[in-house]
Each structure stands twice: as structure tokens, then as C-alpha cells.
Amino acid sequence: MQQRLCDFIVNEVGVGIFSLDQEHEILLWNRFMAQHSGISAEQAIGANLFELFPELPQKWLSKKIESVFVLKNFAFTSWEQRPYLFKFPHNRPITGGMDFMQQNTTFMPVRNESGEVDAVTVNLFDVTDNAIAQNLLQEAMGKLEEYSNRDGLTGIYNRRYLDARFTQELERMSRYQAAFFTVILFDLDRFKQVNDNYGHLAGDEVLRVVASRVLTTLRDTDVFGRYGGEEFMLLLPQTDLAGAEIAAERIRVILCDQPVQFGESKIKISASLGLSECHSGAIEPPKVIEEADMALYFSKQNGRNLVTVYSPEISS
Ligand SMILES: Nc1nc2c(ncn2[C@@H]2O[C@H](COP(=O)(O)OP(=O)(O)OP(=O)(O)O)[C@@H](O)[C@H]2O)c(=O)[nH]1
Structure with a gap:
């Protein structure tokens, strides 16, 4: 009766169970293992595990098994470190992004009457659902993080992200002597008139077009x-004023070169730009934004549609 109960439990429990001796010969192979591998207990028992499943990571797995024989302790693996041991298919939707059943495993030493370990029993748990849920959660959190850094209208970065990156650049500069970066600030000219003459929706469209035009002129690191x-x-990392001035001039031209089409209207636009460089050793690095803003103001004061590089003279 007891044997019958044990056989029943081993086969009906929804977990993979198999046992091995020190030569990796299979001693026990439950129904879960048979169903998912397509290899019956009759075929498996007496066979060598690695001959039956040549795709198993033999070097790693035999070391793991050996450690259980020698140390007489339990050992574990988690899907997060090694997603699966056996390439078992699973019946979850492909959208979960998992190619095979994700598995946690427990390796248990089986002791004989004299206390020696003469077999290792492995429990294999199907944790595909947990893994899918965790991956979806991480994906969602990544998207949330990405959205929280983006401007809703134009899709480019928002103020929050710019401030964070600015702080990062300052930190990078304090760590590396050779680090420097340039800030370009620009402001559309007479934008109030765009809203007043063509409506707020047209203004929004102009902002979107400005963002997409500028994006085409940038380097990956900008x-x-x-x-x-x-x-x-x-923010242009490792770009000096001369390089940034070229980039700023390119932006100025790409914005005023062509009007923005909005319905039947062609809206003429331009921008005023200001730039300033920050390098390690600068006395007050956070002032670089203030300086770029002063340079921008200088562009506005001097006719707009202009690029101005900050110098102490313009602030006086
Ligand atoms: N459509 C639209 N307009 C915006 C948005 N944000 C700010 N504005 C408008 O931008 C205009 C800025 O106007 P001002 O600061 O007077 O400057 P300006 O008309 O561009 O003139 P200058 O900067 O001196 O060349 C205001 O009319 C704001 O309402 C937005 O998200 N969408």
C-alpha cells in the first residue's frame, strides 16, 4: 500500500522528478518528465542522462550533481540564472517571449542506511508563468520609465530627463579630467504669433516638426x-564650442530653411540659439545653462534667427 501511494504521488504531482546515480544513470523518471520529454520511464531508466539528452549543459550539470554527492547538501538553480535545464516546450502564448519551459530545480542527496549518498533526486518545477509575469512587469516598468522621461507632445526628452542628464554630465566631469560638454539652448522666434495667427493646434504641429527636424541632425550621443x-x-557630451557651433548653425538652418506645412498654410519659422561649454575645472559648472540662456537672449536682442556663443562680454 505504501509503495503504491509513493508511486502515485511521484507520478501525479505536477513536478518533474528524476533520480541519478553517480555515473548519471537514470534510476527514476516520473510521469511529468516522460510527458514533457517524450521519453517514457521504460526508455529512461537505466540510460545515461547525458546520452539521452546530449543538449544538456553537461559540464555544468555534472559538476552540480557531483557537489551534491560530495557535500551531501541540497543544491538549487533558478530560472533567473539559468532559464531551463531541459528544452521542454510549453503551451503558453508566444507573446510571453519564452522559447522553452522555464525551470527551477532542486537537487537532493539520497542517503543509504550507512549515511552515504548513493543517488541524487532532482525536482524540476515549471515556473514559466512566473517568468512571463516577471518579464512583462519589467517590460512595463521599462516603458513607464521611458514615458516619464518623454515630452508628451513631441516625443523627445522632457525637462525632468534633461535635468537628470545634466547632473550626470557634471558627475562625469568631476570623475574624468578630460570630460567636457556643451549646452545649446534654443527658442522659437515669435512663436506667440504662430499661435495667434494659425491657432494652438498649428503651434503644436510646429513644435513636433521642430523636434523631428532637429533629431535628424544629431549624433547618437547628443x-x-x-x-x-x-x-x-x-547636451553635447565631449563636444567643444567650435563643434557645437557647427551643430547649432545646422539646426538654425534646418529650421528656417523650409516653412512648416499645416493644412493649407505654410508657417515660416526660425529659432534663436545660445551655447556655452562646460569643462572640468570650471569654477561654477551649473552656470553653463545660465550662460547658454544669456547667449540665446543675445541672439533674440540682435535680430533673432541667430547663433550666439557665450562670452563674458555679452552678459555685460
Ligand atoms: N501651441 C503651443 N504653444 C505653446 C506651447 N508652449 C508654449 N507655447 C506658446 O509659446 C509662446 C511663447 O511666446 P513668447 O514667450 O512671448 O515668445 P515668442 O512669441 O516666441 O517671441 P520671442 O521668443 O521673443 O521670439 C506663447 O504664446 C505660449 O503660449 C505648446 O505646447 N503649444
């Missing part, structure tokens, strides 16, 4: 975002 209303900021 950080571009909307700083507020119709003001935009670029």
Missing part, C-alpha cells in the same frame, strides 16, 4: 529635449 514651452535644449 541629448535633445524640450526644456519648456517653445524652448529646447541639447
Whole structure:
């Protein structure tokens, strides 16, 4: 009766169970293992595990098994470190992003009457659902993080992200002597008139077009975002004033070169730009934004549609 109960439990429990001797010969192979591997207990018992499943990570797994024989302790693996041992298919939707059943395993030493370990029993748990849920959660959190850094209208970075990146750049500078970056601030010219003449929706469209035009001129490492209303900021790591001035001039031209099409209307636009460089050793690095803003103001004061590089003279 007891044997019958044990057999029943081993086969009906929804967990993979198999046992091995020290030569990796299979001693026990329950129904879960048979169903998922397609290899029956009759075929498995007496066979060598690694001959039956050549795709198993033999070096790693035999070491793991050996450690249980020698140390006489339990051992574990988790899907987070090693997603699966056996390439068992699963019946979850492909959208979960998992190719095979995700598995946690427990390796248990089986002792004989004299206390020696003469077999290792492995329990294999199907944790595919947990793994899918965890991956979806991580994906959602990643998207949330991404959304929280983006401007809703233009899709480029927002002020929050720009501020964080600015702080990061300052930290990078305090760590590396050779680090420097340039800030470009620009503001659309007479944007109030765009809203007044063509309506707020047209104004919004102009902001979207500005963002997408500027994006086409940037390097991968440049950080571009909307700083507020119709003001935009670029952080250009490892770019000196000469290089940044070229980039700023390119932006100025790409914005005023062509009007923005909104319905039947062609809306003429331009921007005023200001830039300033920050390098390690600068006395007051956070002042770089203030300086770029002063340079931008200088562009506005001097006719708009202009690029101005900050110098102490313009602030006086
Ligand atoms: N459509 C739209 N307008 C915005 C948005 N954010 C700010 N604005 C408008 O931008 C305009 C900014 O106007 P001002 O600061 O007077 O500057 P300006 O008309 O661009 O003139 P200058 O900067 O001096 O060349 C205001 O009319 C704001 O309402 C937005 O998200 N959408």
C-alpha cells in the first residue's frame, strides 16, 4: 500500500522528478518528465542522462550533481540564472517571449542506511508563468520609465530627463579630467504669433516638426529635449564650442530653411540659439545653462534667427 501511494504521488504531482546515480544513470523518471520529454520511464531508466539528452549543459550539470554527492547538501538553480535545464516546450502564448519551459530545480542527496549518498533526486518545477509575469512587469516598468522621461507632445526628452542628464554630465566631469560638454539652448522666434495667427493646434504641429527636424541632425550621443514651452535644449557630451557651433548653425538652418506645412498654410519659422561649454575645472559648472540662456537672449536682442556663443562680454 505504501509503495503504491509513493508511486502515485511521484507520478501525479505536477513536478518533474528524476533520480541519478553517480555515473548519471537514470534510476527514476516520473510521469511529468516522460510527458514533457517524450521519453517514457521504460526508455529512461537505466540510460545515461547525458546520452539521452546530449543538449544538456553537461559540464555544468555534472559538476552540480557531483557537489551534491560530495557535500551531501541540497543544491538549487533558478530560472533567473539559468532559464531551463531541459528544452521542454510549453503551451503558453508566444507573446510571453519564452522559447522553452522555464525551470527551477532542486537537487537532493539520497542517503543509504550507512549515511552515504548513493543517488541524487532532482525536482524540476515549471515556473514559466512566473517568468512571463516577471518579464512583462519589467517590460512595463521599462516603458513607464521611458514615458516619464518623454515630452508628451513631441516625443523627445522632457525637462525632468534633461535635468537628470545634466547632473550626470557634471558627475562625469568631476570623475574624468578630460570630460567636457556643451549646452545649446534654443527658442522659437515669435512663436506667440504662430499661435495667434494659425491657432494652438498649428503651434503644436510646429513644435513636433521642430523636434523631428532637429533629431535628424544629431549624433547618437547628443541629448535633445524640450526644456519648456517653445524652448529646447541639447547636451553635447565631449563636444567643444567650435563643434557645437557647427551643430547649432545646422539646426538654425534646418529650421528656417523650409516653412512648416499645416493644412493649407505654410508657417515660416526660425529659432534663436545660445551655447556655452562646460569643462572640468570650471569654477561654477551649473552656470553653463545660465550662460547658454544669456547667449540665446543675445541672439533674440540682435535680430533673432541667430547663433550666439557665450562670452563674458555679452552678459555685460
Ligand atoms: N501651441 C503651443 N504653444 C505653446 C506651447 N508652449 C508654449 N507655447 C506658446 O509659446 C509662446 C511663447 O511666446 P513668447 O514667450 O512671448 O515668445 P515668442 O512669441 O516666441 O517671441 P520671442 O521668443 O521673443 O521670439 C506663447 O504664446 C505660449 O503660449 C505648446 O505646447 N503649444
